[in-house]
Amino acid sequence: MPELPGVGVGRGTASGPVLRMAAPLGEPDASPLQGDAASAKASVGEALAVVAADLGRRGALAGGDAQQVLEAQALMAQDPSILDDVHAQIDSGTNPERAVYNAFKSFQDILSGMGGYMGERAADLGDVSQRIIAQLRGVHAPGVPESDTPFVLVARDLAPADTALLDLDKVLALVTRDGGPTSHTAILARAKGITAIVGVTSADDLVDGQTVVVDAGAGVVITEPTDEQLAEAERKRAERLAAVNAPLTPGALKDGTLVPLLANVGSPNDAPAAVAAGAEGVGLFRTEFLFLDSPYAPDVATQKASYVALLKEFPGKKVVVRALDAGADKPLPFLTDKDEENPALGRRGLRALRHHEEILRDQLTALAQADAETEADLWVMAPMVADVEETEYFVSLARELGIRTAGVMAEVPSVALMADQVLGVADFVSIGTNDLTQYTMAADRMLGTVASYQDPWHPAVLRLVAQLGDAGRAVGKGVGICGEAASDPVLAVVLVGLGATTLSMTPAALADVRAELSTHTLDEARRMAAAALAAPSAAAARSAVASVVTSL
Template identity: 70%
Template structure:
């Protein structure tokens, strides 16, 4: 028996034989084409169009977050700038295969240098290029294997197009050698409730056919398991399945301390599933979907219609709406089209809204009107707040429009360190652990090369969360968590121990977090949190918490 360690996604456990992802297609040779320029151009155009349509179809089938990712990939495949890069190489007499390979690689390198959202899109370019080249060669694109029986999928990482349409009757679990808790693979695995352990650096040594146990709760892949270990793992899987079908109850600790469990949503249409899975409200509603698909800001009427639909799904329950968070990884031409060397540190979030205040005022108008037409408990928060003055500005403006509960996102260290002052002004704070981790550890959360730093278990991040939690208690103000960290069941216990009063996550994570909270009292949570805070790095903080929690 051996153990390989990584980052587990959720609490699931699964077992089965390994099937590895196929290796990427070999790079085309730099050679002259034997076809005419018109023929090569037509071949490439047809291949790109075919790949784009396939990605769109996969997205439509998958729905949810996967649809958004795949639609973005389809748009990328047909990007005019990329088409021009390919055409230049074709005009130089290159083959279609090489022109696509070289142009996509050049474009990828340019985007990688930009970082942020565009840097993450650069990684997706490799997958699109492989699919186009496979189409040109008339061979299947590298993808998920089909061994003819259920299997544990092992890969370097998974492209969104592959993760989106995994056959959940065949794929028992995922193991990747790269990626972190906020990678596309982790997010989509969480959304689909797939047992997964990511960032297993030694996974490259696993061989096809080997039987393994994938334990997401412990972040461990067990190789050469004994019959007893296989039986224990199966018992745990059966118990978890039974727990998932138990009656839904409000989030709470074992001593009865209420911890509302809320949903992170990106569109009103996702509300029904969240309610079905036991969400007690919404802890983060991202309004960007209304803006990202438009060349201009949506009207007040269009926004009001969407917000009303969302609020109607949660009568009498809390719904936290985030004001437009644009810039950096979500650039909008009509809000901020100026080039920035480092957009993650530029005009984004509330900064961008203040620079175009009419957009913020229209959004607050639409939210206030939707609130008046429904009986949900609307809370509105500003993104990327870094100063007390920004807090004062947003809260005053929200009050002007009749918003009763106005708060701020804590996503940068300055707002966490000043939380005692911030929460004298704001009605509540919501901690976005993805960005807080990024800015605390100076590691772009969308850049694969520094993904190892993107871990919310890091004691530096936990200390900032503790500062905010303490400020909330001192001011009698609620402090929620709405980043991916809330979906990690044991980390959720730690967050409560640090002062979080509610947790918001992808709806599919609610059952695991609800079950785990019931195992611990508030005193337990505080003790486990202190054990994690005493560590010096993310891995040791997680281990210390596991030991203190008895898992």
């Protein structure tokens, strides 16, 4: 086929030769140990040390979130319990490669069974195992290929560390067979500003050296581009580059309707990049970084220091802080329940905080104190709110502890269905489209087999957004978007047409969204939204909106 469809990430366009990612190493054979056990153990120890050092080096080069991922993998390579298992198997006559494979596979299975955040770590263990076995074999580890010239990387999928380490001077674009709009590959590609299309089911048909055009805006890979299509791709690339480098302006539609563009940030260290990208404030500050690596909740003073550091970066601007969102894929020993059969539907977010109210009180107190010492416009919201009663609980407690602007996240469909009542109590609502899609479509966002359902373009999700937008408009209160959906430029326009008053996203997406908003009026945005709402599926919604845009 001349065009292979998929889900585009952003609006980028690129062209160049294909270079495929190497397939994983085959499973080691179960042949018996050759030679003595001591030598075999020594060879494994050397391989572990080399892999750990290489991962550490790569992490130091990558920096940021990628460094944390790779340093965690380096620790996995040196885990003494896994090494003890490897040694025991070698002592029983297993060859070194098979011993490594068996030991890591055993731990992988345990983590996979736990699901959520720990389940994701299973894939990281698999990557470490592959690297160690490759070192034992004396071959290159599977991963991103090296090339002296730029290329379009084609892969089944990428591990988070692979995506984080892509050389943007060499990787023109990314095409994956697997994944959906909220997969880790899509999220990291968007965060790094990589032109990408995920979920290209026919990606296996692409061959090394084949010239293709990757059009993320259209969501297609053109496999036999003409000279005209190659020239058009270059024109689009130059146009996008100009938009990225254009003077920073407030987010607005073509008719002047203001749509503030905010940034999603995970720690105070992310603030400078957000400001440099033109963020008009923060639409989602994730506070989990303070809690995830601690055996107990940090005290008020510790939290306050981090909140002050963030708020000082945005004087006079809105900063929306999400209260601790633990549970599901982010379990905490001091807060969430153990051994929940389905933690995504368990005691998470506000449910967990309410069960341990002292943790919520400390966090709100720290935020109020930080607010008093800085000049930002602090808004605080509760995650995983289900109804009006929970809204009243959070808003009342926040007021009691000195928070001036208190709202809730709309991630559970019940909040959208009761939007008028919820917005009668809350100062604002912020829609977390990732979880709202998960719960609307009954599709675990961490489960690859149902990734196709994790699409915020689905009309069922958009109808809930419309209900929230209508309710906010009726009472004059803000309805923001802080999920990955806001990073999709065309969908961002649709969301504004549905009533969203602000959009918050990864900083790398700000330029594309700002440029797209500037090409449509509010009336056009509403026409696009109406077309999406009337469609029967996510794919049909995309197509219907594209038809509206073409007719404008």
